[in-house]
Amino acid sequence: MGGATLLKETGPREVFCGLTSIVWLHRRMPDAFFLVVGSRTCAHLIQSAAGVMIFAEPRFGTAILEERDLAGLADAHQELDRVVNDLLNRRPEIRTLFLVGSCPSEVIKIDLARVAERLNGFYQGRVTVLNYSGSGIETTFTQGEDGALKALVPLMPESQEEQLLLVGTLANPVEDRLINIFKRLGIKKIASLPPRESIDLPSIGPGTKVLLTQPYLTDTARVLKDRGAEIIKAPFPLGAEGSRLWMEAAAKAFRIEEALVKSTLEPLLTRARKALEPYREKLSGKRLFLLPESQLEIPLARFLHNECGMKIIEVGVPYLNRELMQPDLDLLPDETLVIEGQHVEKQLDRVRASQPDLVVCGMGLANPLEAEGISTKWSIELVFSPIHGIDQASDLAELFSRPLHRRDLINHKSLAQV
Ligand code: SF4
Numbered sequence: 001m002g003g004a005t006l007l008k009e010t011g012p013r014e015v016f017c018g019l020t021s022i023v024w025l026h027r028r029m030p031d032a033f034f035l036v037v038g039s040r041t042c043a044h045l046i047q048s049a050a051g052v053m054i055f056a057e058p059r060f061g062t063a064i065l066e067e068r069d070l071a072g073l074a075d076a077h078q079e080l081d082r083v084v085n086d087l088l089n090r091r092p093e094i095r096t097l098f099l100v101g102s103c104p105s106e107v108i109k110i111d112l113a114r115v116a117e118r119l120n121g122f123y124q125g126r127v128t129v130l131n132y133s134g135s136g137i138e139t140t141f142t143q144g145e146d147g148a149l150k151a152l153v154p155l156m157p158e159s160q161e162e163q164l165l166l167v168g169t170l171a172n173p174v175e176d177r178l179i180n181i182f183k184r185l186g187i188k189k190i191a192s193l194p195p196r197e198s199i200d201l202p203s204i205g206p207g208t209k210v211l212l213t214q215p216y217l218t219d220t221a222r223v224l225k226d227r228g229a230e231i232i233k234a235p236f237p238l239g240a241e242g243s244r245l246w247m248e249a250a251a252k253a254f255r256i257e258e259a260l261v262k263s264t265l266e267p268l269l270t271r272a273r274k275a276l277e278p279y280r281e282k283l284s285g286k287r288l289f290l291l292p293e294s295q296l297e298i299p300l301a302r303f304l305h306n307e308c309g310m311k312i313i314e315v316g317v318p319y320l321n322r323e324l325m326q327p328d329l330d331l332l333p334d335e336t337l338v339i340e341g342q343h344v345e346k347q348l349d350r351v352r353a354s355q356p357d358l359v360v361c362g363m364g365l366a367n368p369l370e371a372e373g374i375s376t377k378w379s380i381e382l383v384f385s386p387i388h389g390i391d392q393a394s395d396l397a398e399l400f401s402r403p404l405h406r407r408d409l410i411n412h413k414s415l416a417q418v
Pocket of ligand 1: 043045104135
């Protein structure tokens with residue numbers, strides 16, 4: 001264990017942009033609104049990614065800025081002011097408005113930070129206007145959440161109090177379960193970022209110990225550290241063992257007795273290991289190739305190898321933050337090939353040459369690979385599914401055994417027809 005081979009690759013990429021994260025962020029903070037400043041392409045992406053939500057009263061929208069030259073920028077500012085004004089008149093319940101930048105050149109010309117500052121002056125505390133970029137040039141889809149959370153950090157009140165701060169969006173029931181375990185361990189004050197209401201921001205200061213729930217929060221972790229918080233080093237809470245180590249690291253930071261940690265976690269671990277057995281049977285020995293997209297790839301590879309017995313061919317990550325990822329990298333089997341960045345053509349050549357049993361990839365690559373007889377799992381599904389924590393380990397394994405089961409059925413049917 002502990003000797004991953006790290007390489008870099010550059011070239012054409014095939015990933016979703018940071019706008020996609022609005023799909024889970026708007027569910028988390030119902031009093032916030034995400035206004036994409038973008039083109040019709042951005043509007044299509046966000047509506048189709050959000051699926052059914054377009055039929056409900058949405059908490060996101062797109063201010064579409066058509067082609068304009070620099071001389072037309074004054075009009076763009078007026079147009080944006082008008083859209084924001086209409087929106088806030090129609091939706092007085094909005095408490096935080098995120099202006100989300102995108103990559104069309106006409107949007108890049110606008111300084112959204114200054115627009116946000118101007119609007120904050122105008123609305124005088126009735127609503128807080130923030131901005132971040134979801135541009136496909138700068139971000140992959142999970143980095144949108146990093147940008148949104150980073151924008152919230154300066155608004156967090158100062159506090160010296162000792163507390164555990166969970167950072168990263170989780171499904172509410174999963175988060176409740178994790179908080180409940182931390183409470184049983186004796187941690188008195190536990191807060192979350194993002195909060196469930198955008199105005200209910202947790203405090204921050206030298207007494208705050210941050211436990212990241214998601215591995216794509218590089219910028220947020222940095223600004224939390226700048227505010228005096230300590231980032232707890234741990235593998236990410238995917239799988240029973242990863243979640244155990246994650247919780248143990250928090251318990252150690254709060255000086256909780258090992259015996260209490262063991263007696264609290266052991267029954268959960270016993271149950272999780274038993275629930276994992278049928279999936280381990282299905283997945284063990286199967287060869288896995290992870291293409292870069294969600295930034296969850298390294299902890300997933302660690303879980304699928306160490307707890308499910310899969311053989312890792314290659315782990316792609318959009319970018320590698322060594323500091324945050326080291327605990328997971330240390331748990332990968334020796335010489336696991338980890339490639340940062342992407343040259344999609346070369347990666348697809350390697351996928352075809354290695355003929356894996358399963359490829360984790362973006363939606364755009366899944367269909368062509370399936371057509372070639374290679375089973376796939378969409379990485380975006382992992383961001384929408386409740387997969388964190390000891391209790392969720394078997395659900396996480398099930399997500400990977402499902403496409404293999406489907407392939408078995410197809411092969412069986414084809415054989416029966418011969
Ligand atoms: S931000 Fe860029 S990549 Fe994303 S939908 Fe808009 S145009 Fe496309």
